[in-house]
Amino acid sequence: MLMTRHIWRTVLLVTTQMAQIPVRVNGGNMTQLEHSPVRVNEAVSSWMYAPDSVLLHIFQFLSPKELLNAGLVCSSWCRLSYDQLLWKHLLYRNFSIDPSVGISPGHTSWVREYQRLVYHTPLIQTEVLRDHSHQVLHVSFAQCGSMFATCSKDGYILVWQAEFPSRIVYSHDMKSFSWKYTQYSQFNESDTLLLVSGVHFGTPHSTSGEIAVFGLQEGFPLQCRVMNKPYDIFGTWFSDKYLLSGDLHWLAHFVSTSIVWLNKASQETSSEHVPIMNLLYRFYNSNASSIRAVMVTNCLAPMPEFPDSRESSDKNWSRRPESAGQRGNPPSHRELNPGLRDKSPVFLPNMPRPQYLDLEGTLSNCHRFEESLDYASPIKYSAEYRQFETQQSATSDSEDITPTDDASDNSSEASMELGLSEKYLIFTTGSKTYTPHQVGFKRVRGVTFPRKMSPGPTLSERLARRAAERENSQQPDPNWLVFEEVADRFDKVDHLIDLHGHIIGMGLSPDHRYLYVNTRPWPHGYTIENPLDPPPIAQEIDIHVIDLVSLKEVGTMLRSHKAYTPNNECFFIFLDVCHQYVASGAEDRHGYLWDRHYGACLTKFPHNDVVNAVAFNPRDSEMLVTTSDDFTVKVWRSRRRVLQLGLNPKHLTKGTELRRK
Numbered sequence: 001m002l003m004t005r006h007i008w009r010t011v012l013l014v015t016t017q018m019a020q021i022p023v024r025v026n027g028g029n030m031t032q033l034e035h036s037p038v039r040v041n042e043a044v045s046s047w048m049y050a051p052d053s054v055l056l057h058i059f060q061f062l063s064p065k066e067l068l069n070a071g072l073v074c075s076s077w078c079r080l081s082y083d084q085l086l087w088k089h090l091l092y093r094n095f096s097i098d099p100s101v102g103i104s105p106g107h108t109s110w111v112r113e114y115q116r117l118v119y120h121t122p123l124i125q126t127e128v129l130r131d132h133s134h135q136v137l138h139v140s141f142a143q144c145g146s147m148f149a150t151c152s153k154d155g156y157i158l159v160w161q162a163e164f165p166s167r168i169v170y171s172h173d174m175k176s177f178s179w180k181y182t183q184y185s186q187f188n189e190s191d192t193l194l195l196v197s198g199v200h201f202g203t204p205h206s207t208s209g210e211i212a213v214f215g216l217q218e219g220f221p222l223q224c225r226v227m228n229k230p231y232d233i234f235g236t237w238f239s240d241k242y243l244l245s246g247d248l249h250w251l252a253h254f255v256s257t258s259i260v261w262l263n264k265a266s267q268e269t270s271s272e273h274v275p276i277m278n279l280l281y282r283f284y285n286s287n288a289s290s291i292r293a294v295m296v297t298n299c300l301a302p303m304p305e306f307p308d309s310r311e312s313s314d315k316n317w318s319r320r321p322e323s324a325g326q327r328g329n330p331p332s333h334r335e336l337n338p339g340l341r342d343k344s345p346v347f348l349p350n351m352p353r354p355q356y357l358d359l360e361g362t363l364s365n366c367h368r369f370e371e372s373l374d375y376a377s378p379i380k381y382s383a384e385y386r387q388f389e390t391q392q393s394a395t396s397d398s399e400d401i402t403p404t405d406d407a408s409d410n411s412s413e414a415s416m417e418l419g420l421s422e423k424y425l426i427f428t429t430g431s432k433t434y435t436p437h438q439v440g441f442k443r444v445r446g447v448t449f450p451r452k453m454s455p456g457p458t459l460s461e462r463l464a465r466r467a468a469e470r471e472n473s474q475q476p477d478p479n480w481l482v483f484e485e486v487a488d489r490f491d492k493v494d495h496l497i498d499l500h501g502h503i504i505g506m507g508l509s510p511d512h513r514y515l516y517v518n519t520r521p522w523p524h525g526y527t528i529e530n531p532l533d534p535p536p537i538a539q540e541i542d543i544h545v546i547d548l549v550s551l552k553e554v555g556t557m558l559r560s561h562k563a564y565t566p567n568n569e570c571f572f573i574f575l576d577v578c579h580q581y582v583a584s585g586a587e588d589r590h591g592y593l594w595d596r597h598y599g600a601c602l603t604k605f606p607h608n609d610v611v612n613a614v615a616f617n618p619r620d621s622e623m624l625v626t627t628s629d630d631f632t633v634k635v636w637r638s639r640r641r642v643l644q645l646g647l648n649p650k651h652l653t654k655g656t657e658l659r660r661k
Contacts, residue, residue, distance in 0.1 A: 011588055040522075055080050060089055063661060064114065087111045094660040095239075095600040098378070104597040117595065117659075121581065122616075122624035124635040124647040126645070127166050129633040134625035136180070138574060138613045142187040145619030147216070149194060150633050151182035151327035157196045162617060164636055164645050170220040176197050177225065179210065184234045188241070192216055193223065193265055195243055199231045209247050211235040213265045219433070226277070232292045232572070233258075238423075241265050242449070244280065248290055252480040254531055255268060257490065258283045258291035260425070273595060275450050281425070284483060284490040286530035289430035291440070293503075297512045299422040301549040336364040378599035381545065382557040420614060426515065428497075428503045433534040438505045439517060441495045441551060484539065495551050499544055502537050505584070507575045507597075510618065514554075515546040516577050518584060541573065541586065556601070559651065578621040585611035590656075591626040604656040606635055 017032040059067055059080060067090075071081030080086075087110040092099055095117065107113055134154035139660040141148045141162070147169065148172040149159045159170035174182050174196070184197040193213055200208040209231025226245045228235055233246035247259040267276040283291055290534060421445040428436035457465065478486050505518035520537040545555030574582035581602075583593045591605035591614050606612070609629035622638035642649050 008234075009329070014117040019079075042079070042448060047194055052080060055293075056083060059083075059086055060656040064090055064094070064118075065260055065661075073164075074583065077225075082111055084110045084143060087114050090114060091117070093597075095598065095602070096378070096660075097598045097600050098380075101598055107495070116580075117600075117602060119639045120622055121595075122622060123594065123636055123639060123655050123657065124637055124642045124649055125605075125634055126164060126637045126642060126647065126653070129160070129166060129635070130169060130631065132156065132631055132633065134372050134631060135629040136612065136631065137181070137572075137631055138184050139615045139625045139627045139633065140185045140187065141615050141618055142216075142626075143189060143190045143618060144191050145617045147187075147191070148183040148615060148617075148625055149196075150627055151196070154182040155179055155181050155198075157182050157185060157194075158216075158219075159194065160633075162623070164635075164637075170194075170214070170216070172196075172214065172222075174212065177210065177212065183209075185233065186235075186237055187216075188265070190240050193241075195235060195237060197231070197235045199229060199497070207231060207248070211243065211263075212266055213243065223265055224276075226261070226263050230292065233290075233294055233427075234292075236295050238262060238296055238447075244294055244296065244425075245277075246291060246294065254286065254288045255480045256285045256288075256290060258285055258429075260291070260294065262447065262451075274424075278449050280444075280447065281491040282489070283429075284486070286483070287430065288434035289436070289531075290427045290434075292436050294425060294427045294505060295508065296507065297424045297426060297508055297515075297548060299548075300423055300513060302461065304551055311404075360481055378557065378601065380557065380593070380599060399465075426506070429493075429507070431496075432528045433496075433531045434569055435534045437501060437519075439497045439499065439503065439506070439515070439546065440493045441497075442491070443494050446462060493578075497546060497553065499540065502534070504541070504572050505574045507577045507582075509577045513548055513549055514577070516571050516575055516582055517544045517546065518542075518575055519544060541584070543575070543582070543584065555599075555601060557594070572612070576613075576615045578616040578618065580621055583616065583624055585626065585628075587611075589628075591624075593624065601658050603658065605634065606653075606655065607632065607634065 052401070055077070055657070059070065066082050067086070071078040074236060078107055087101075091097065091110060091114045099548050103110065104113060109148055129150075132150065132152040132154050134152050136152045138151040141149055146162055147159055148162055148166075149157060151157060155173055157172050158168050160166045161169050162336035164441060174340060178201050179198040180197045180201045182196055186195045189193070192215065194211045194216055196214065198210055198212070200210060206533060207230035209228040211226040211228045213226075214222055215221045226235070226243070227247065228245045229248050230509040231390040233243050235243060241264065241645070243263050243265055245263055246254055250256045258539075259279060260283075261277050263277045264279045285291070312511065321324070323446045425442040425444050427440050427442075428438065429440045430437050478489075480486060499517060499519045499521075501519035501521035503519050507516045508514075519542050521542055522537060522542070531543060543555075543557040544553055545557075546552070547554045572588070574587045575582065577583075577596070580596055581593055583591060585591050587610045589607050589609060590609065591607070591611040593603045593605070594601050605614075605624070605626050607626065607628035607630050611626055611628050613627045615625050617625075618643075622641045624636045625635065626634045636655060637645070642652065
């Protein structure tokens with residue numbers, strides 16, 4: 001078979017080259033060249049009567065470049081070189097795509113699909129931004145795609161112009177607010193405000209953080225500052241003018257409550273009776289867990305019916321406690337155990353390397369960064385996902401489903417409604433250990449914000465209440481360790497999905513239909529005996545895809561990219577999703593990009609250290625930004641965009657294309 005393929009390729013390439021050999025004309029003047037009709041006719045005369053089926057069989061052995069060159073021989077070969085089934089075969093072969101997967105919804109041409117995956121995906125490094133002086137932890141884009149913001153351990157928030165060449169338009173040193181570093185940012189829906197989340201200076205194991213909101217206008221004015229604990233709750237926009245923050249209070253050993261606050265983005269008031277924040281939810285936490293990484297999405301369907309989650313210990317939303325120079329942005333569990341130190345792993349040449357899980361779920365030594373960098377795992381979707389995908393129109397992703405934030409003219413004086421449609425509050429949490437291993441969902445309905453604060457009880461009422469409290473002081477305190485005895489004091493989580501691994505990042509699809517989650521899996525069947533001693537985690541990162549209509553997992557990408565830190569030093573690896581692609585950072589010094597429909601890994605983006613975050617331009621999926629512990633921000637654009645900018649791709653650094661050429 002290989003000999004036959006070699007023979008056919010040799011014959012076709014010789015014929016193609018002869019058809020394109022230039023000859024001298026006009027008395028040997030080399031300034032004017034043209035193809036010789038005689039040579040072309042001689043070269044193709046023996047192929048004139050070859051049937052199309054034979055030529056197509058031969059053409060399938062050619063590379064895409066050789067195939068296009070063959071199409072220059074004659075009109076018949078040109079027609080055959082654009083055969084749709086031929087390019088379908090090339091796409092499936094060169095990108096290692098499952099043959100059962102059909103063409104992307106809304107597309108009919110396999111030629112154009114191949115062209116999209118090669119020429120319209122981010123690949124070429126057009127800019128390296130070195131304005132940060134420390135590890136760069138996060139990047140986010142404005143909704144309009146004209147700006148992006150970066151957060152770093154140097155304490156700065158930088159806002160960049162996305163247009164080439166990128167430059168800083170706004171900046172602020174958050175260390176002036178006693179911040180240790182900035183960790184997360186998010187633009188509001190109208191791109192008028194920027195939410196910035198950071199970590200406070202304090203003890204080495206402090207979990208205290210803060211959220212600041214800046215106006216995206218001249219002077220980059222500060223609008224408000226809100227406390228945020230733990231800091232890895234991050235914070236998020238609830239609507240265009242309101243944001244969510246968190247707080248944590250310990251109730252008993254390993255038991256706490258997470259409070260979600262609704263805050264005004266602009267907190268200037270003319271009266272002390274005008275509220276600027278309101279309690280939204282209070283959740284019960286067991287086994288030293290807490291609510292983290294909150295995000296808000298629009299509800300696209302009624303709440304699906306699930307059995308009472310408390311019937312199963314694995315899915316119980318609130319379990320009873322079971323018997324009794326770092327890299328990146330670490331989770332906030334450090335203050336729970338003095339043994340969890342805030343330092344980076346250091347691997348000396350002769351030092352035994354830490355233990356992690358290999359592909360079979362057994363313990364093994366960590367690989368070096370340089371080893372096994374050419375692997376690529378596809379996303380495997382369920383039949384339910386594929387069925388919905390085929391029913392979805394090509395333009396459904398662009399439909400505007402964002403509710404308005406304006407208060408109704410008929411709203412009462414006491415409160416105002418903050419949205420016309422229901423939303424989901426999504427967060428990470430846990431029930432078995434302090435590391436986040438579950439995704440929680442709370443359906444948000446009819447949220448109102450008080451227009452005026454209650455004046456509170458009078459002096460006589462307060463005195464009477466104090467006397468009553470003294471009389472009842474003999475009653476025992478609530479038993480916080482038994483949830484059933486205090487359940488009426490907390491809000492119930494509507495649904496939990498346990499991913500059986502350490503969750504290190506989440507990203508929403510633009511249509512708010514799917515949630516992509518980065519996890520580092522646990523060993524199968526591992527028993528957790530101590531909440532402060534979580535299971536060992538794999539050195540590979542899995543990506544899980546959750547349908548936010550059915551609240552079921554519909555896709556998984558196993559062992560897709562690398563991570564090396566152990567469970568007590570594991571940090572966030574952010575991922576991003578656009579209409580056609582998924583991208584994620586990794587600890588193997590690369591960012592990764594996959595096609596959402598075909599599931600194929602297309603490109604790796606090199607850095608000199610851990611890649612913490614990636615972000616697509618929401619208005620141009622041919623532009624991707626990656627941030628790294630190597631202190632740099634890199635901008636990647638497609639071949640087409642590079643040519644449109646008038647740049648020479650040969651003079652620029654390229655990512656690694658994971659396709660057969």
